[in-house]
Amino acid sequence: MMQPNRRLSDFLPLKFANGNQVKQFSKPCVRCGTMLDAKQMNGIARLVENHIAIAATAQCPKCSENFGVACVINPDKQVKRVVLPRVLFNLYLRALPVQKGEVSAQATLNRGGVTPLPEVRDAMEDAAEIARQQASSKQVKARDIVRSEEALGRFNEKAIPAWLLLDGQRFDFERIAPNAQVGEGEFLLDGCLIYRAKT
Ligand SMILES: [Zn+2]
Incomplete structure (x- = not known):
């Protein structure tokens, strides 16, 4: 029988055979x-062959x-992304019969330790990688960069040019992005200034 999707926290904690538990995700x-x-x-979150498999929408x-x-x-609490489409993975996990240990693991009480959570560290690494991928796939690249004399102000001791000429096309200053998050069609200058094509 197919299991319904539920709030992911309802499945936690889940316990591995080696005693490690995943209490938070x-x-x-x-x-x-x-x-x-x-x-x-x-x-859904399931124990599958001593691995915790998760397919969810956040x-x-x-x-x-x-x-x-x-x-x-x-079982060492390292998180690996799944390359299967999430929808298929979700259906697979929900269709999988309940295994020995799954129910009892869920009944284990959450004791709330103070050790750093590897899940959180992995999540941060994931976020950084997503940001890198987005930056490299969508951001505007230019060979010839001309900075305007006109400055809108300063950031990190450096002038913020009001506009740029990128290979001859004018881009206007859009915002400061200290974390270098670049959107589609945007150009990153000096690692923190975002410019957009003038429309
Ligand atoms: Zn958000």
Whole structure:
């Protein structure tokens, strides 16, 4: 029988055969970086051959972005992303029969330790990689960069040119992005200034 999607936190904690437990699961919002926990994700988490498999949809409370989460956590609590489409992975996990140990693991009480959570560290690494991928795939690149004499102000001791000529096309200053998050059609100058094509 197919299991329903549920709040991801309802599945936790899950316990591996080696005694390690996953009590929390966090992912940063792919859009604004807000850290979401399992309460803000809906889907399924299962123990499959001593790995925890997760397929869920997360909704960011801050920017309302919806995004998919599909990953497998090994008994050392390392999180690996799943390359299968999340929808298929979700259906597979829900159709899988309940295994020995799954139910009892869920009944284990959360004792709330103070050790750093590897899940959180992995989530941060994920976010950094997503940011890098987005930056490299969509951002505008230019060979010939001309900076305007006119400056709008200063940031980190450096002038903010009002506009740029990128291979002859004019781009206007859009915003400061200290974390170098570049959107589609945007140009990153000096690692923190974002420019957009003048429309
Ligand atoms: Zn968000």
